[in-house]
Amino acid sequence: MPVLSLRGQQLPASPIRKLAPLAQEAEAKGIKILSLNIGQPDLPSPPEALKALHSIDRDVLEYSASDGIASLKSKLSEYYNRFEINVSANDIIVTSGGSEAVLLAFLSCLNPGDEVIIPEPAYANYISFAMTAGAVIRPVLAKIENGFALPPVEEFEKLITPRTKAILICNPNNPTGYVYTKEELLKLNEIVKRNDLFLFSDEVYREFCYTDEPYFSALQLPGAEENVVLIDSVSKRYNECGIRIGCIVTRNEKLRENVMKFCQARLSPPLVGQIVAEASIDTSKEYLEHTYNEYVDRRNFLVNGLNDIPGVFSPMPMGAFYTVVKLPVEDAEEFCKWCLKEYSYKGKTIFMAPAAGFYSTPNAGRNEVRVAYVLKKEDLADALEVLRHALAAYHASGHR
Amino acid sequence: MPVLSLRGQQLPASPIRKLAPLAQEAEAKGIKILSLNIGQPDLPSPPEALKALHSIDRDVLEYSASDGIASLKSKLSEYYNRFEINVSANDIIVTSGGSEAVLLAFLSCLNPGDEVIIPEPAYANYISFAMTAGAVIRPVLAKIENGFALPPVEEFEKLITPRTKAILICNPNNPTGYVYTKEELLKLNEIVKRNDLFLFSDEVYREFCYTDEPYFSALQLPGAEENVVLIDSVSKRYNECGIRIGCIVTRNEKLRENVMKFCQARLSPPLVGQIVAEASIDTSKEYLEHTYNEYVDRRNFLVNGLNDIPGVFSPMPMGAFYTVVKLPVEDAEEFCKWCLKEYSYKGKTIFMAPAAGFYSTPNAGRNEVRVAYVLKKEDLADALEVLRHALAAYHASGHR
Numbered sequence: 003m004p005v006l007s008l009r010g011q012q013l014p015a016s017p018i019r020k021l022a023p024l025a026q027e028a029e030a031k032g033i034k035i036l037s038l039n040i041g042q043p044d045l046p047s048p049p050e051a052l053k054a055l056h057s058i059d060r061d062v063l064e065y066s067a068s069d070g071i072a073s074l075k076s077k078l079s080e081y082y083n084r085f086e087i088n089v090s091a092n093d094i095i096v097t098s099g100g101s102e103a104v105l106l107a108f109l110s111c112l113n114p115g116d117e118v119i120i121p122e123p124a125y126a127n128y129i130s131f132a133m134t135a136g137a138v139i140r141p142v143l144a145k146i147e148n149g150f151a152l153p154p155v156e157e158f159e160k161l162i163t164p165r166t167k168a169i170l171i172c173n174p175n176n177p178t179g180y181v182y183t184k185e186e187l188l189k190l191n192e193i194v195k196r197n198d199l200f201l202f203s204d205e206v207y208r209e210f211c212y213t214d215e216p217y218f219s220a221l222q223l224p225g226a227e228e229n230v231v232l233i234d235s236v237s238k239r240y241n242e243c244g245i246r247i248g249c250i251v252t253r254n255e256k257l258r259e260n261v262m263k264f265c266q267a268r269l270s271p272p273l274v275g276q277i278v279a280e281a282s283i284d285t286s287k288e289y290l291e292h293t294y295n296e297y298v299d300r301r302n303f304l305v306n307g308l309n310d311i312p313g314v315f316s317p318m319p320m321g322a323f324y325t326v327v328k329l330p331v332e333d334a335e336e337f338c339k340w341c342l343k344e345y346s347y348k349g350k351t352i353f354m355a356p357a358a359g360f361y362s363t364p365n366a367g368r369n370e371v372r373v374a375y376v377l378k379k380e381d382l383a384d385a386l387e388v389l390r391h392a393l394a395a396y397h398a399s400g401h402r
Numbered sequence: 403m404p405v406l407s408l409r410g411q412q413l414p415a416s417p418i419r420k421l422a423p424l425a426q427e428a429e430a431k432g433i434k435i436l437s438l439n440i441g442q443p444d445l446p447s448p449p450e451a452l453k454a455l456h457s458i459d460r461d462v463l464e465y466s467a468s469d470g471i472a473s474l475k476s477k478l479s480e481y482y483n484r485f486e487i488n489v490s491a492n493d494i495i496v497t498s499g500g501s502e503a504v505l506l507a508f509l510s511c512l513n514p515g516d517e518v519i520i521p522e523p524a525y526a527n528y529i530s531f532a533m534t535a536g537a538v539i540r541p542v543l544a545k546i547e548n549g550f551a552l553p554p555v556e557e558f559e560k561l562i563t564p565r566t567k568a569i570l571i572c573n574p575n576n577p578t579g580y581v582y583t584k585e586e587l588l589k590l591n592e593i594v595k596r597n598d599l600f601l602f603s604d605e606v607y608r609e610f611c612y613t614d615e616p617y618f619s620a621l622q623l624p625g626a627e628e629n630v631v632l633i634d635s636v637s638k639r640y641n642e643c644g645i646r647i648g649c650i651v652t653r654n655e656k657l658r659e660n661v662m663k664f665c666q667a668r669l670s671p672p673l674v675g676q677i678v679a680e681a682s683i684d685t686s687k688e689y690l691e692h693t694y695n696e697y698v699d700r701r702n703f704l705v706n707g708l709n710d711i712p713g714v715f716s717p718m719p720m721g722a723f724y725t726v727v728k729l730p731v732e733d734a735e736e737f738c739k740w741c742l743k744e745y746s747y748k749g750k751t752i753f754m755a756p757a758a759g760f761y762s763t764p765n766a767g768r769n770e771v772r773v774a775y776v777l778k779k780e781d782l783a784d785a786l787e788v789l790r791h792a793l794a795a796y797h798a799s800g801h802r
Contacts, residue, residue, distance in 0.1 A: 003628040003654075004567065004600045007535075010510040010660035019468055019666045046461040055458060055674070061446040063455075063642040063678065068419055098498050098646070101668040109534060110410040114514065130667035134509060135407075136536065167404065200404045228403040242463040244673030246498070254403075260410035266419045267530035268501040272672040273644030274455070278463065 013133055017126050017335075017359025017372075024342035025353045033346045036385040038373040039355040041176070041323060045296060045376075047242045047282075048289050054281030058274065066273050068265040070096025070249070074280040078249060081283050085208070087221045093251050095261055096271045100206050100235030100248035104128065107231050107250055108135040110260040111200050116167040118202075119158055123150070123326055123360035123367055125176045125204070139362045140166070146328055146370065149317035150178035155189040162193075168200035169193070171220070174207040177326050177360050177372040179319020181211050184218040191223040201226065204233040206248070207322035209290065212298055227253040238323075240282040241293070245275030297323050300375040300382060307386040308373075311393065324374050326357050326367070330393060332402045334358070334371045340396060347388045413533055417526050417735075417759025417772075424742035425753045433746045436785040438773035439755040441576070441723060445696060445776075447642045447682075448689050454681030458674065466673050468665040470496025470649070474680040478649060481683050485608070487621045493653050495661055496671045500606050500635030500648035504528065507631050507650055508535040510660040511600050516567040518602075519558055523550070523726055523760035523767055525576045525604070539762045540566070546728055546770065549717035550578035555589040562593075568600035569593070571620070574607040577726050577760050577772040579719020581611050584618040591623040601626065604633040606648070607722035609690065612698055627653040638723075640682040641693070645675030697723050700775040700782060707786040708773075711793065724774050726757050726767070730793060732802045734758070734771050740796060747788045 018040050025035050046052075069075070075091040082089050097103040104127070112118065114136030120128060122141040132139050140161045144150040158169060169190060174181045182190075194201045203220030211217050220230045235248035250261055301318075305325055308316045313330025331337040335356035345351055357370035375382060418440055425435050446452075469475070475491040482489050497503040504527070512518065514536030520528060522541040532539050540561045544550040558569060569590060574581045582590075594601045603620030611617050620630045635648035650661055701718075705725055708716045713730025731737045735756035745751055757770035775782060 003656075004511070004598045006657060006660050007509065007511055007513050007516075009513065010663065013660070013663040013667075015663050016468075016666035019669075022467070040465070042465050044462065047463045051463065052461070055463075056456065058455060061452075062444065063447045063451070063644045065440070065442050065643045067422070068416075098672070099669065105668070109407065111404070111407055113407050113409065114536065116407075127667040127669075130663065134664070134667075136514065198404045243465045244463045244670065246670070246672045256403075257406060260406050260413070263410065263413040263415050263530065264534070266416035267413075267527040267534075268505070269419075269499065269527075270644065270646070272498070272646045272675055274674040274678075275672055278674075 009133060013130055014359060018355045021338060021342060021353065024339060028342050028346070028351060032349070034350040035353050036350060036377065036381055036388065037353045038377070038385055039353045041238060041374045041376055042243055043241045043376040044378060045241045045293055048240050048285040050285050051240055051242055051278045051282040055274070055278050058277060063273055066270045066276060068270055069262060070094070070271055071276045071280070074276050077280050077283045082251070085217070085219065087219050089221060089251055089253065093253050095250045095258060095265060096276060097248045097250060098271050099237060099246040100204065100233055101127065103233045103235070103248045103250045104204070105131045105134060106261050106264045107202055107233060108132060108137060109264055110257060111231070112137040112167055115165060117163060117165045118168045118170050119161050119166065120170045121152060122363055123177055123357055125172055126359045128170060129362055141361065141363050143363055143366065144178065144180070146315070146317065146326060150175070150180045150326065152180065152182055152186050155186070155193060158190070159193055162197055166197065166199060168202055170202040170204070172204040174211055174321025176207065176322050177324045177357065179322050179325055181213055181321040183215065187218055187220060187223060191226050194229050195226060199229065200231055201229050202231050202233060206233070206235040206238050209239055210294065210297055210323060211321040212301070213320050221251065231257065236279045236282055240285055242278060242282060245278050246272055247275040247279040297375065300379060303379050304373070304375040304382045304386070307382070311386070311390045313393070323376050324372055326370050326372050328370050331369055331396065334369050337396060338371060340401070341392050345392050345395060347391045350384055350388055352385050352388045352392065409533060413530055414759060416530070418755045421738060421742060421753065424739060428742050428746070428751060432749070434750045435753050436750060436777065436781055436788065437753045438777070438785055439753045441638060441774045441776055442643055443641045443776040444778060445641045445693055448640050448685040450685050451640055451642055451678045451682040455674070455678050458677060463673055466670045466676060468670055469662060470494070470671055471676045471680070474676050477680050477683045482651070485617065485619065487619050489621060489651055489653065493651050495650045495658060495665060496676060497648045497650060498671050499637060499646040500604065500633055501527065503633045503635070503648045503650045504604070505531045505534060506661050506664045507602055507633060508532060508537060509664055510657060511631070512537040512567055515565060517563060517565045518568045518570050519561050519566065520570045521552060522763055523577055523757055525572055526759045528570060529762055541761065541763050543763055543766065544578065544580070546715070546717065546726060550575070550580045550726065552580065552582055552586050555586070555593060558590070559593055562597055566597065566599060568602055570602040570604070572604040574611055574721025576607065576722050577724045577757065579722050579725055581613055581721040583615065587618055587620060587623060591626050594629050595626060599629065601630050602633060603630060606633070606635040606638050609639055610694065610697055610723060611721040612701065613720050621651065631657065636679045636682055640685055642678060642682060645678050646672055647675040647679040697775065700779060703779055704773070704775040704782045704786070707782070711786070711790045713793070723776050724772055726770050726772050728770050731769055731796065734769050737796060738771060740801070741792050745792050745795060747791045750784055750788055752785050752788045752792065
């Protein structure tokens with residue numbers, strides 16, 4: 003048998019999706035799965051998006067330009083301008099979801115062996131994309147006890163070596179919900195400029211900030227035109243994760259030229275998704291406010307409920323729609339598997355993402371899970387009830 | 403300014419798409435562009451596909467499974483069974499177009515420095531995907547004088563080193579239109595098995611074979627379950643290049659596990675495209691026959707017309723919808739640029755892909771272009787007329 007690539011063998015399975023086969027088996031046994039593992043909102047996609055989908059009037063579902071349909075790029079630049087992020091359509095390259103944006107940014111900026119500093123816990127798939135590019139993640143550990151605040155900027159600076167090429171932040175943060183202050187970003191900007199680094203800023207949860215501070219984007223940092231690479235996606239904003247439309251935004255022209263070569267190789271982003279995304283940018287204020295208020299409500303309900311369960315702790319997230327939760331178990335992954343394989347309460351069980359996969363630091367987060375609060379409150383209530391009873395049953399059956 | 407990746411800097415721009423800005427400029431001047439550069443058929447997508455698109459009745463455009471929607475995978479296995487290719491839904495992983503299928507197959511099988519033997523000229527983007535995976539292409543040169551026949555299998559064997567990990571074929575071939583005989587494939591199979599190599603077989607043009615021989619797929623090779631990796635796409639078959647749906651099919655379970663980890667990292671293939679692709683597999687025989695007959699007709703018309711122009715030569719392709727053409731110029735890329743920048747005939751000009759980008763052998767194909775015969779016959783007639791006059795004008799103005 004031919005030998006598989008080392009990279010493929012070493013790549014971690016996604017902590018968000020790897021237990022899906024167990025969930026399918028439980029479902030096949032008639033158990034209802036409460037999916038807290040994944041950021042798949044149950045809210046409808048905007049009416050503007052669905053209308054655009056139903057009104058597509060084309061005979062040929064053809065390739066688009068490799069950097070995306072021109073009218074979508076213009077619309078996206080309009081969108082950024084609303085947030086006082088001054089970019090033009092030329093600065094934008096449309097990708098197949100935020101996922102491809104991360105991958106192409108890494109491939110275009112990082113050589114094998116180059117290092118990227120990332121605050122942890124971090125969105126698990128960054129690790130896979132870094133490994134794909136051959137790059138090495140140098141983690142800065144954020145602690146649950148401090149509400150996952152960004153560690154002091156000096157911690158970043160300590161990690162800089164001749165191989166350091168970039169800092170990556172996700173703001174608001176997936177999985178912790180932390181939102182960076184303007185001051186923190188300005189400090190990072192100094193480090194980035196002083197050391198000639200790229201600053202990858204994943205801002206797909208931009209519109210889900212629950213603090214009173216106005217949102218500050220990395221693209222608003224002064225003098226960092228060559229450094230800042232924005233990763234974005236319409237998936238979460240408009241509850242249309244399946245259309246797979248994201249983008250890379252950067253004022254660094256040479257970088258865009260590099261990215262475009264990778265884009266040409268894969269021909270074009272999905273046509274139908276681009277049409278839907280363009281219409282979504284005109285989503286009504288009412289829709290966006292409703293979504294926002296739902297998440298605030300669901301967050302408060304879930305996080306307060308979690309903290310009411312003995313031994314369970316979660317900080318109150320400031321943004322996005324996830325939280326990292328400390329559980330009174332030794333190995334949260336074993337507990338997550340057990341919930342799917344061996345447990346149900348009133349015909350239901352919970353599917354959570356073990357948080358260890360969101361750390362590259364060995365042994366970090368072993369007793370933590372990431373949960374999303376994208377389900378209806380009644381489902382979240384059921385999930386809390388299942389979790390409370392599951393923990394009791396887990397301990398009662400001799401597990402730690 | 404931070405330094406870009408070497409890989410990004412070295413990646414070639416796509417010979418199919420890199421001259422697009424010149425075409426846009428010509429278009430802006432009011433010149434009609436006859437696009438022979440790209441395999442974007444002007445035939446409509448199947449009515450079944452468009453109907454499925456218009457009938458989507460979902461409130462949430464959500465993620466699908468990372469390996470694709472289960473019903474699409476079943477339908478695809480049904481499709482292969484029609485061709486006596488015995489695979490099950492489990493053997494199939496849905497990707498964002500054939501492009502992602504190639505990339506993920508390379509990433510999962512090849513280590514940096516590993517070698518892939520590829521007959522040349524070859525689909526240009528294989529080079530980009532190989533570079534992305536850090537792999538090295540070892541070309542076996544096919545010659546236009548021999549109608550780009552597969553070089554004797556001994557030529558492949560001569561190139562095998564301890565770093566050789568795979569052989570890649572595209573059958574029917576893009577760009578040459580060559581179709582491999584069953585005997586050639588059986589010989590390749592022996593080499594592949596004897597040397598424990600992967601055999602990547604890109605068969606996206608399976609249904610466009612214009613010979614009388616029955617099509618023989620690499621998945622029909624005996625005893626090569628662990629070796630064969632099929633690359634496929636619905637793009638060309640159903641004239642729906644923009645929906646970005648392809649797949650990897652392999653009976654090698656360990657390989658599928660590797661591929662799935664990359665798939666989980668990018669979450670899921672496009673949802674709407676998958677729905678459209680599934681419906682397309684039930685496209686009527688009439689539609690497929692009409693498409694087939696159109697390509698035969700367009701091929702005959704274009705290739706005969708090309709060979710009527712003094713100094714121009716193209717073999718008659720046996721499959722797909724491209725041909726590689728030798729032009730009476732020293733540097734075909736310069737000529738292609740000149741056609742877009744400086745020439746028009748009766749308000750029209752031609753956009754062709756310089757063939758040098760389809761070779762990794764230095765200086766090969768410098769006087770060749772790849773052209774697609776996917777336009778209507780009246781457009782092909784215009785293209786032939788423009789080409790004839792352009793060549794005369796090019797030489798008259800002192801170019802060689």
